[in-house]
Amino acid sequence: MSIAEDEAEKAYPTEYWNDGSGCKKVFAANTDDLQEAYIRGREAPPFDVEVEAVAKRLLWRSCKKWDGVESDYVAKDEDDAWDYAGEIPGFQEEYIRQAKELLALARRAVTE
Structure with a gap:
């Protein structure tokens, strides 16, 4: 069950x-x-999971070779890069x- 389906079922139980x-x-x-x-x-405002998914992709796309802060570390994938970024104060934030x-900009485009 998706997050949206789960939330809908909680808000409006069958x-x-x-x-x-x-029946x-x-x-x-x-x-x-x-x-x-x-x-x-x-x-509706984006859920935290949506914001984090976009943030992870932005981080991953921002680095051709993701090497952290002057280290030999190379991330294996998007989640690995995100986890490593969490060790650097303020980076994930x-x-x-x-x-x-970006999500607010997209929402404004829909409502205008």
């Missing part, structure tokens, strides 16, 4: 009829309701700041 049939309850939604739900989803800025 309801079943109490008649033992196992889900349904509710009526018109196109206005569906459009409103879509808009809320598009305008700067990429998180950039990721939030």
Whole structure:
């Protein structure tokens, strides 16, 4: 189950009829309701996991040969580079700041 599916299930738990049939309850939604739900989803702030995913990619893409700070270290992959960057004070935080800025820019483009 994806993070979004898990959060949706927690926010709006699946309801079943109490008649033992196992049938889900349904509710009526018109196109206005569906459009409103879509808009809320598009305008919602990014989750921390989204921000971190963008920050990791920015970090990984920023270095052709990722060597940390004057060391012989070479990261094996994006996650390894991210873990190593966590050992350098403020390094991950700067990429998180950039990721939030880029995601906010994308959200503004959708809402304008």
